[in-house]
Amino acid sequence: MASTASLAAPTAPLVTYLNHQHGVASWLLTKDHKRIGLMYMVVVTFAFFLGGIFASMIRLELATPAGDLLSADTYNKMFTMHGVAMVFFVLIPAVPAILGNFVLPLMLGAKDVAFPKLNLLSWYIFVIGFLFTVYAMVAGGVDTGWTFYTPYSSRASNANVMMTGIGVFITGFSSILTGLNFMVTIHRMRAPGLTWFRLPLFVWAVYATSLVQILGTPVIAITVLALAIERGLHFGIFDPALGGDPVLFQHMFWFYSHPAVYIMILPPMGAISEVIAAFSRKSVFGYSFVAFSSLAIAIFGFLVWAHHMFVAGISVYSALVFSFLTYAVAIPSAVKVFNWAATMYKGAIWLKAPMIWAICFLGLFLVGGLTGLFTAALGVDVHIHDTYFVVAHFHFIMVGGAIMGYFAGLHYWWPKITGRMYSDIWAKVAAVIVFAGFNLTFGPQFILGYLGMPRRYHVYPEEFQVLNVLSSAGASILGVGYMLVAIYLLASLFKGERVGANPWYATGLEWTTQSPPLPHNFEVQPIVTHEAYEYTRREVTVG
Amino acid sequence: MAVHGDHGAHAHHPDLQHHFDTLGQQHEAATLGMWLFLITEVMFFGGLFLAYMLYRIWYPRAWSEASLELNVLLGGTNTIVLIGSSLTMALAVRAAQTGLRKQTVVWLLLTMALGLTFLVIKYFEYAEKFEHHHVPGFDFHFPGPDAGPAQIYFSLYFLMTGLHATHMVIGFGLLSVITWMAARGRFSPAWYTPVEMSGLYWHFVDIVWIFLFPLLYLVDRAHHFA
Amino acid sequence: MAGHVSPKSTYYAIFGALMVLTVVTIYVAYQPLGSWNFPVAISIAITKATLVILFFMHAKYSSRLTKLFVGTAFFFLFIMLTLTMTDNLSRGLKTYQGGAGGAGYGQRDAAESAPAPKAPEGTPAH
Numbered sequence: 001m002a003s004t005a006s007l008a009a010p011t012a013p014l015v016t017y018l019n020h021q022h023g024v025a026s027w028l029l030t031k032d033h034k035r036i037g038l039m040y041m042v043v044v045t046f047a048f049f050l051g052g053i054f055a056s057m058i059r060l061e062l063a064t065p066a067g068d069l070l071s072a073d074t075y076n077k078m079f080t081m082h083g084v085a086m087v088f089f090v091l092i093p094a095v096p097a098i099l100g101n102f103v104l105p106l107m108l109g110a111k112d113v114a115f116p117k118l119n120l121l122s123w124y125i126f127v128i129g130f131l132f133t134v135y136a137m138v139a140g141g142v143d144t145g146w147t148f149y150t151p152y153s154s155r156a157s158n159a160n161v162m163m164t165g166i167g168v169f170i171t172g173f174s175s176i177l178t179g180l181n182f183m184v185t186i187h188r189m190r191a192p193g194l195t196w197f198r199l200p201l202f203v204w205a206v207y208a209t210s211l212v213q214i215l216g217t218p219v220i221a222i223t224v225l226a227l228a229i230e231r232g233l234h235f236g237i238f239d240p241a242l243g244g245d246p247v248l249f250q251h252m253f254w255f256y257s258h259p260a261v262y263i264m265i266l267p268p269m270g271a272i273s274e275v276i277a278a279f280s281r282k283s284v285f286g287y288s289f290v291a292f293s294s295l296a297i298a299i300f301g302f303l304v305w306a307h308h309m310f311v312a313g314i315s316v317y318s319a320l321v322f323s324f325l326t327y328a329v330a331i332p333s334a335v336k337v338f339n340w341a342a343t344m345y346k347g348a349i350w351l352k353a354p355m356i357w358a359i360c361f362l363g364l365f366l367v368g369g370l371t372g373l374f375t376a377a378l379g380v381d382v383h384i385h386d387t388y389f390v391v392a393h394f395h396f397i398m399v400g401g402a403i404m405g406y407f408a409g410l411h412y413w414w415p416k417i418t419g420r421m422y423s424d425i426w427a428k429v430a431a432v433i434v435f436a437g438f439n440l441t442f443g444p445q446f447i448l449g450y451l452g453m454p455r456r457y458h459v460y461p462e463e464f465q466v467l468n469v470l471s472s473a474g475a476s477i478l479g480v481g482y483m484l485v486a487i488y489l490l491a492s493l494f495k496g497e498r499v500g501a502n503p504w505y506a507t508g509l510e511w512t513t514q515s516p517p518l519p520h521n522f523e524v525q526p527i528v529t530h531e532a533y534e535y536t537r538r539e540v541t542v543g
Numbered sequence: 544m545a546v547h548g549d550h551g552a553h554a555h556h557p558d559l560q561h562h563f564d565t566l567g568q569q570h571e572a573a574t575l576g577m578w579l580f581l582i583t584e585v586m587f588f589g590g591l592f593l594a595y596m597l598y599r600i601w602y603p604r605a606w607s608e609a610s611l612e613l614n615v616l617l618g619g620t621n622t623i624v625l626i627g628s629s630l631t632m633a634l635a636v637r638a639a640q641t642g643l644r645k646q647t648v649v650w651l652l653l654t655m656a657l658g659l660t661f662l663v664i665k666y667f668e669y670a671e672k673f674e675h676h677h678v679p680g681f682d683f684h685f686p687g688p689d690a691g692p693a694q695i696y697f698s699l700y701f702l703m704t705g706l707h708a709t710h711m712v713i714g715f716g717l718l719s720v721i722t723w724m725a726a727r728g729r730f731s732p733a734w735y736t737p738v739e740m741s742g743l744y745w746h747f748v749d750i751v752w753i754f755l756f757p758l759l760y761l762v763d764r765a766h767h768f769a
Numbered sequence: 770m771a772g773h774v775s776p777k778s779t780y781y782a783i784f785g786a787l788m789v790l791t792v793v794t795i796y797v798a799y800q801p802l803g804s805w806n807f808p809v810a811i812s813i814a815i816t817k818a819t820l821v822i823l824f825f826m827h828a829k830y831s832s833r834l835t836k837l838f839v840g841t842a843f844f845f846l847f848i849m850l851t852l853t854m855t856d857n858l859s860r861g862l863k864t865y866q867g868g869a870g871g872a873g874y875g876q877r878d879a880a881e882s883a884p885a886p887k888a889p890e891g892t893p894a895h
Contacts, residue, residue: 110562111561111562112562113562114562114572114576115572115576116562118576176583179579180576180579180580180583181576183575183579184572184575184576184579187572187575187834188568188571188572188575189562189563189568189572214579214582214583214586215582215583215586215841215842215845216586217583218583218584218585218586218587218589218590219586219587219589219590219849221587222587222588222589222590222591223590226590226591226594226702229702230698233679233680234679234680235679235680235698235701235702236679236691236694236695236698237594237598237695237698237699237702239695241691242691242692242694242695243598243601243602243605243691243692243695244598244691244695245597245598245601245857247856248593248594248597251593251853251856252590252593252594255590255849255853302845302848302849303848303852305852306852306856313860314856314860315855315856315857315859315860317855317859318855318856318859321852321855322852570772571832574831574835575834575835575838578835578838578839579838581842582838582841582842585842585843585846586842586845586846586849589846589849589850590849592846592850593849593850593853596850596854597853597854597857600854600857600858601857615795615798619791619795622791623788623791626784626787626788626791626817627784629784629821629825630780630781630783630784630825632825633775633780633824633825634777634780637774637775637777637780640772640774641774739772742825742826743826746821746822746825746826747826749821749825750818750821750822753814753817753818753821754814754818756794756814757794757798757810757811757813757814758810758814761794761795761798761806761810763806764798764799765798765799765800765801765802765806766801767801767803767804767806
C-alpha cells in the first residue's frame with residue numbers, strides 16, 4: 001500500500017492538529033482525540049511524578065532498618081498514596097487514554113472516535129477525580145493502603161478515606177467512558193476494507209481493554225461508594241459487629257482490581273506488538289493467536305480475583321478454584337511472549353530506541369509473569385503473600401511491563417504525535433539506565449520477600465539492610481533514567497529533527513498521513529486492501 | 544467521508560455529526576454506546592445484588608423479619624406505576640419514530656408523570672422508615688436478636704433503592720430535556736435517536752426495580768423463616 | 770434510518786403480560802413454598818426483565834452484536850455472583866473428621882441456632 005503522504009520531511013510548514021487553532025480555549029474545549037490524548041499525557045505525567053515522590057520517600061525510609069525518617073503513620077500514607085496515584089492516575093489511563101486516544105482513530109482510518117464530546121468529558125472527569133484525590137493527599141493523606149480494606153477504612157483511619165474514595169469513584173467514570181468510546185469506534189468506524197483480522201494488534205489490545213473497563217470499573221465504583229456511605233452515614237454492610245463480612249469488601253474490590261491489572265498491561269502489550277513487528281520488519285507471528293489471547297486475557301481475568309485473598313479468610317475450596325483459574329489466565333500471556341519472540345526470530349532487527357524499550361519489556365515482563373506463577377500457587381502464596389516477593393512481582397509487571405510498554409509505544413509514536421524525532425542515542429542510554437536501575441530496585445525485593453520481609457512496614461530486621469540499600473540505590477538510578485527520558489523528549493520538541501509521514505517505514509494507516517497529523521487525520525478516506533504487517537510484500541514508495 | 548470542501552455535493556442532514564459518514568452509522572454507534580453504558584449499570588447495581596445475596600443466604604431469618612416491615616401495597620403500586628411508565632416510554636419512542644410530534648410529547652409527559660408518582664410514593668415509604676427507626680445510622684432500632692443483620696438489610700435497602708431513585712431522578716431530568724426538544728419539533732423519523740436512547744435508559748431503570756421489588760419486599764411473605 | 774417500528778398492540782400485550790406477572794409474583798409470595806419462594810420469584814423477575822429487554826428495548830429486532838452485549842452483561846454478573854458464592858457458601862465446611870460444622874446456609878442467625886462458639890467461624894485454620 002503506497003503512502004499517500006511524503007516520506008521525506010516536509011519542506012513547507014504544515015497545517016496540523018497542533019497549529020490550526022491557538023489559545024487555551026482551543027485546547028480545553030477541543031473535541032480532537034489527538035489533543036485530548038496530549039492533555040491526558042500532561043495529567044498522567046504529573047501523577048507519575050507525584051507517585052514517584054511518594055516512592056522516593058518509601059525507599060529513603062527503607063534504606064535503614066529503623067523507622068527513623070518517617071513515623072509509622074506517615075509511612076503508611078506514603079505507600080497508600082504511591083499506590084493510589086500510580087494505579088488510578090498513571091497505569092490505568094497511560095496507554096489507553098494517551099496513546100489509545102491519539103493513535104486508535106488513525107489506525108482505523110477514522111476522523112475521530114465515535115463520541116468526541118464524550119471523550120473530552122472523560123478528560124474533565126479524570127481531572128476532577130484527580131483533584132479530589134490530590135486534595136485528600138494534601139489534607140493529610142490516607143493510610144489504609146491503596147486497597148482500602150475494611151473495617152479499618154470504614155471504621156477507623158481518617159476522614160480522607162471518603163475524599164479519596166470519591167476521587168477514585170469519579171475517575172472510574174473516565175475509564176468507563178473511554179472504554180465505551182473505543183469499543184464503539186472499533187465496531188463502527190473502521191475504514192472500508194479494514195476487517196477485524198486486518199486490524200493492527202494494538203486495536204485488538206485496546207478493544208480487550210475496553211471490555212474490561214466496561215465490565216469491571218462499575219464494580220469498584222459501587223464498592224467505593226458503599227465504603228464512603230458506610231463511613232459517612234454509618235451504614236453497615238461491611239461491619240463485623242453487625243454480622244457483616246469485611247471480606248465481602250475484598251471480593252467486591254478485587255473483582256475490579258484484578259481485571260484492572262489487565263487494563264494496565266493489555267494496551268502496552270498491544271504497543272509492543274506494533275513495535276516488534278515494525279523493528280523486526282516482519283509480520284507478528286501467529287497474528288490470530290495474539291489477537292485472541294488479548295480477548296482471552298480480558299475474559300479469564302475476571303475469573304481469578306480471589307487469588308489476592310488466599311489468606312484473607314476465604315474458604316480453602318474457593319482458594320483452590322481461584323488458584324487453578326489463575327494458572328489458566330497465565331497461558332494467553334505466555335502465548336504472546338512466545339509469539340513476540342518468534343516474530344523477532346529471523347526478522348531483520350532494527351535496533352532503534354523503541355525496539356530497545358520493547359526488548360527490555362520482554363525480559364522484565366517475562367520475569368514478572370513467571371513470578372506470578374509462584375504467587376498463583378496456593379501453597380506458596382500462603383508464605384509469600386504480603387511480603388516483598390509480591391511487591392517485586394507486581395512491580396516487574398507494572399513498571400517493567402506496563403511502563404516499559406508505554407515508553408516503547410511513546411517512543412514509537414512520538415514522531416507521529418509531534419512531527420519531531422528525539423535523540424536516538426540518549427533514548428537508548430535512558431533505556432539502559434532505566435533497565436539497570438529497575439533490576440537493582442526490584443530484583444533484591446524477590447529475595448527479601450522470600451526471606452520473609454513483610455510489605456507495608458517502615459521498619460525491618462537488620463539482616464535485610466544490605467538488600468534494602470541495594471533496592472534504594474536502584475530506585476535513585478531509576479529516577480535518573482526517567483528524568484532523562486523527560487529531558488530528551490522535551491528537548492526534541494524544540495531541537496528535534498522534523499520527520500515525514502513514516503520515519504520508521506512501518507505499516508499501519510497512522511503512518512500514511514503526515515506527521516503531525518491533520519486536524520481531521522486524513523485528506524482522503526483510506527481504503528484497506530491488505531493484511532496488517534505486510535512487511536515482506538510491501539513496497540514503500542517515496543514522494 | 545467526503546473530501547473537505549465538498550459540502551455542496553451532498554446535503555448533510557443537520558443532525559449528522561462530521562466524523563460519521565451516514566445517519567445510519569451514527570444511529571448504530573449511539574445505540575451500541577448506550578447498550579454498553581447499560582452494561583456498566585448492570586455491573587454497578589450488580590455489586591449491591593452480590594452483597595444482598597450473600598447476606599440473605601447467611602441470615603434468612605433477619606432478612607425475613609426486616610422485609611416484612613416493608614409495605615407491599617406501596618411497593619406493588621410502584622411496580623405497576625414504573626412498568627406503566629415503561630409502556631408510555633415505548634409508545635413515546637414509537638411516536639417519534641413515526642413522526643407524530645404531539646403524541647411524542649404527550650407520551651413523554653405521561654412517562655414523567657408516572658416517574659414522579661413513583662418518587663412521591665418512595666418519599667412516603669422513606670419517611671415511614673425514619674419514623675420506625677429503620678434507617679441505619681439515624682437512631683436505628685430493631686427488636687430481637689437479629690438487629691445486626693437487620694441493620695445490614697436496611698443498609699442494603701437504602702443503598703439499592705436510593706441508587707435506583709437517583710437513577711430515576713437523572714432519568715427525569717433527561718426526559719425533561721427530550722420532551723422540550725420534542726415539543727420544539729427536533730425529532731423526525733430520520734432522526735429520533737435521543738428519544739430512543741432515553742427510552743433504553745428508562746427501561747433499564749424499570750428492570751432494576753423489577754428485581755428490587757421481589758428481592759426487598761417479597762422475601763418471606765409466607766413466614767417460612769420468621 | 771428508521772429502526773423496527775412495533776405495532777402499538779405489541780406494546781399493550783407486553784404490558785398486559787407484565788401486569789399479570791406482577792400480580793402472580795405477589796400472590797405466589799404469600800404461598801408457603803418454603804425455599805422455593807425465592808427461585809420462583811427470581812424466575813418471574815427474569816421473565817419480566819426479558820420481556821422488557823426484548824420488546825420495549827427492541828433487543829429482539831436489534832443487531833446480533835446488541836444481543837451479544839446484553840448477554841455479556843448478565844453473563845459477567847452471573848460470574849461475579851457465583852464465583853463469590855464458592856467462597857461464602859463453603860466456609861467452614863468439614864475438612865476433617867469431627868471438624869466444626871458449616872457456617873453457610875442460614876446458620877448464622879443469632880442465638881438459638883448456633884450451638885458452637887460463634888467467633889471466628891468459617892476458616893478451619895483459625
